[in-house]
Amino acid sequence: MRAEIICVGTELLLGDIINTNASWLARELATVGVSVYKHLVVGDNHNRLIVAIKNALEDNDVVICTGGLGPTQDDMTKEALAQACQLDMAQNPEALSWLEERFNRNGYRLTENNYRQALFPEGAIPLYNPNGSAPGCKLEYDNKVIYLLPGPPREMQPMFYEFIKPYLESKSDGVLRSVNMRIIGVGESSAEEMAKEIINKQSNPTIAPYAHFGELSFRITAKAEDEKKAYDLIKPVINDIEKIFGDNIYGFDDDTLEAVVIKELQNKRLTFAIAESCTGGLLSSYIVNVPGSSSVFKEGVITYSNESKIRRLGVNEETLKSHGAVSKEVAKEMAIGIAKTAKADIGIATTGIAGPGGGTATKPVGLVYTAIYYNNCVTVEEHQFNSSREGVRRRSALRLLDMLRRKLKGTN
């Protein structure tokens, strides 16, 4: 099956908001074996919208439109669909009852504009929107099917899962299933080089590498009759990739590095605490974003000044004077200091120069030390990150998390 995605909205066309719906839908369509040949963004313009819908219905089996279902005159996707298919608009009693119920619940009265949201091209089936006032619709026309969905992702996505995905799966001659393997600690080009042979020899499943901010993933996608057969094709490739990347693989699918580390600490019943200088709260913030992290995370301190490093962590004034705040020695004392003062099993610390100012010839911007204190022993690593202020901070936080992950697995 062949599909086109049309996203409607002047705010998309002007670039005021980024079009995340198209990529989201494209990924979802791929999983049910539907090929997307085109994404289109058009504004709230009646004639151009009609042309776009007509062309899309000519070239494709399935068309998915998002946006332009609101109550105002600017919202005209349904009218454009009616005209593209030469249908009249008619009020749908079911959609009207959804609207009335929603407005009653919230204590509002329907305005004349709101009644427009119950109008649909004749023959269209309205689709219930549990998260907003605009219903979507499905229209079968000339052996094609077109769906109109609301623009906000939190309304559009549940409706796709509820109404569209099951239909497409039932029409598809097979399923596509993907597994993402998450890798850290290997550069993008080395990783592609290392995996080249298995990438090239595969056609089903396919293997696609993606790089993102110091992390990397391989997406393995198989097409088969059913879920189980697809997974049977994927399994040997997972094994091959595991053989190549070993401990650099930290997780699968939606795993995050911080969640993996928190889980390992929970399993081992270990507590930890964080001392941050250049990362300035970013690492703690990653940790706290994992629900349940409070069971292992005792506290964090952001010791941005020397005074604070001395007072909060007991870093030696002499060490700061002779080596400077950005040094192996200070990183080490910070890690020990935070573990001891927080009474935690593990102390981890960062100190570095995030830039754009503050660099020198011997200590350039991007120089960062990361340290872990665990079992009476400190490990310190020196890094040189070539990135923006925010990039240096993010990479430092990720690197320290990865050091901790490896330490807990006993592979560092």
Add this chain to the structure above:
Amino acid sequence: MRAEIICVGTELLLGDIINTNASWLARELATVGVSVYKHLVVGDNHNRLIVAIKNALEDNDVVICTGGLGPTQDDMTKEALAQACQLDMAQNPEALSWLEERFNRNGYRLTENNYRQALFPEGAIPLYNPNGSAPGCKLEYDNKVIYLLPGPPREMQPMFYEFIKPYLESKSDGVLRSVNMRIIGVGESSAEEMAKEIINKQSNPTIAPYAHFGELSFRITAKAEDEKKAYDLIKPVINDIEKIFGDNIYGFDDDTLEAVVIKELQNKRLTFAIAESCTGGLLSSYIVNVPGSSSVFKEGVITYSNESKIRRLGVNEETLKSHGAVSKEVAKEMAIGIAKTAKADIGIATTGIAGPGGGTATKPVGLVYTAIYYNNCVTVEEHQFNSSREGVRRRSALRLLDMLRRKLKGTN
């Protein structure tokens, strides 16, 4: 002038990367008075690419394509352009010398594939790419102009500024200039209601409201002969909006709330320190992301546990027992405690329930207290945020920053 944006790439089409180029280009084209009627995403498919380019050249004065200029067989945008315009491909000596120079500098030899990057449709002018190996090109055809640019934003954007923007400005009958006014502390719908009258009466400049995560901005855009005249049109609207929103306006254009607060602290020569519970380092992380923040930010602590609140901040054990960690009283003691222990002029603190677990009937998820200690006086606010874990944390951090901003201005 009328333009279309075509973004080429299978990874875009499959949704593996989000199309940020289209929205970036659309915003830039708006500033030079060019109207964009369509964004298109197509894969690396020869025939579909030819059709897309042909249609775009028929309907528009300017076409901008990004992507598909790399050295591999998958990269076929230039060949598609040549075929769409019935031109031959020819090696361009200047582009070849750029490639040779780049490869020599990096100590590599050109492979056969790389030579493809010096081939262009006859009559096209190659455009130098300082940040990558793929040159772009410009082709004038049938009174239209089409630009091909590389896909990576860090290569594409500087080339747009260097080669395309000046050309479009020279062709435009005027300039469009925008000013963004940044507002916090007013809900989206109330803000639109408050500004309704002035939004409706304007046609040049136009006024567009945008909401984003607890913040809001109004973009005022004027079209005029030159920059000065555009600004003369914008100025009275700024005054009108200032009259309506007063102290809720925290800045203009690229100002961030955190940078505005840091600057005000620097001006007043005041230092501050942060105690975070539910925000867990996020607020400190915003602060540290502002270059130069170290002159006023003394330190932060993330006192996620009760133990840590007592030990690091001197919060009273009794207060924790009788009121609970998420309470007005504990927020107050945290703010005082962080100011005193950090020896800072100002102490700010958050404590709350970010969810998804941890809520009760009397203290539901989303309940957050924010506190400021300054001049021997504590202000505490209670909030109920209805959002995800991350949303609750972000809104809490923004709200506390805004409280501090108002306190420093003497308006809270």
